[in-house]
Amino acid sequence: MLEKNNIKMIEEIKNVIISSRQKVAYEVNTAMINAYWNVGRIIVENEQNGNIKAEYGKQIIRELSKELRNVLGTGFSVSNLFNMRKFYITYPKFQTVSGKLSWSHYCELLSIENEDERNFYEKECINSNWSVRELKRQLETSLFERLLLSDGKNNKEKVYKLSKEGQILSKPDDILKEPYVFEFLDIKEQKPILERDLERKLVKHMEDFLLELGKGFMFVGTQQRITLGNTHYYVDMVFYNKILKCYVLIDLKIGGMKPEYAGQMNMYLNYYNAEVNDEYDNKPIGIILCKNKKEVAMEYALGGLENNVFASTYTYYIPNKEQLISEVEKVLDESK
Numbered sequence: 001m002l003e004k005n006n007i008k009m010i011e012e013i014k015n016v017i018i019s020s021r022q023k024v025a026y027e028v029n030t031a032m033i034n035a036y037w038n039v040g041r042i043i044v045e046n047e048q049n050g051n052i053k054a055e056y057g058k059q060i061i062r063e064l065s066k067e068l069r070n071v072l073g074t075g076f077s078v079s080n081l082f083n084m085r086k087f088y089i090t091y092p093k094f095q096t097v098s099g100k101l102s103w104s105h106y107c108e109l110l111s112i113e114n115e116d117e118r119n120f121y122e123k124e125c126i127n128s129n130w131s132v133r134e135l136k137r138q139l140e141t142s143l144f145e146r147l148l149l150s151d152g153k154n155n156k157e158k159v160y161k162l163s164k165e166g167q168i169l170s171k172p173d174d175i176l177k178e179p180y181v182f183e184f185l186d187i188k189e190q191k192p193i194l195e196r197d198l199e200r201k202l203v204k205h206m207e208d209f210l211l212e213l214g215k216g217f218m219f220v221g222t223q224q225r226i227t228l229g230n231t232h233y234y235v236d237m238v239f240y241n242k243i244l245k246c247y248v249l250i251d252l253k254i255g256g257m258k259p260e261y262a263g264q265m266n267m268y269l270n271y272y273n274a275e276v277n278d279e280y281d282n283k284p285i286g287i288i289l290c291k292n293k294k295e296v297a298m299e300y301a302l303g304g305l306e307n308n309v310f311a312s313t314y315t316y317y318i319p320n321k322e323q324l325i326s327e328v329e330k331v332l333d334e335s336k
Helices: 004-046 054-072 078-090 103-109 115-128 132-140 143-148 155-165 195-204 206-213 259-276 295-302 321-334
Strands: 217-228 231-241 246-252 285-290 308-315
Touching (some): 004 054, 004 103, 103 132, 115 143, 115 155, 132 206, 143 321, 195 246, 206 217, 217 246, 217 259, 246 259
Parallel strands (some): 246 285
Antiparallel strands (some): 217 231
């Protein structure tokens, strides 16, 4: 058995080596990104600052690709050289490029034409430490648009905040999306499913579900019992958000939103506030996830409640991005 001093020494050595490896990886990654940025700069400058004819420019890059692959090996395909060119044009000052992101991250980000949207995903990659796979998934499910649709009217300001800061959780409704996307469950949209089966599938795919819920979420459990008098009630799913420092209760509904759901969730939150919360916990949040909702009914069902009760919808397929953009533009027009 190792002595206490030896255990401490091993831990210190391990930390030194891990830190050193991370530093080397960071420096190698930064050097590679810098090299690709400079390749893009050379291409653009030799195109007379982009004034060269498009077809001739494409031909030059094809020839460059062929020669560079002969001299330097793989990594200089036509598409990669186009990305390097676009990388320089998009980030003309290298100081604005983050060494925390890989070249694969930037290749995904370069596909986003809207600057506000691209800035948001870049910030979120850094803040939430997204892998390239996670970034792709959030792009495919239009996270930016869904966050903008989550709280209605103040979206002009929200566009600016998301592009400058990423998603900041400072108040309960910051965690909401509209809709939530469960494409990872592989359920056909028209296939009937029971609430308990939906819950089981979400638990089975908890890693994907936590990514969809957003940053700071930790899973507590399903069917969490609440006893009032001699009656037992069960909350479908309970999470804890370590950023907001509060419990998040989720009720799953396979149909539309009904007023009584809000009253039941309000009761659950009162119980958690009185019986479960510790002194350092903030007030719990309740989210009713349903297949559809009518805004007028929602306004009356949720209005006047002292607790943080919200309703949102979910879908089993990746939403149509153009439709989401259209909805965002409509809200932005209304908020002018």
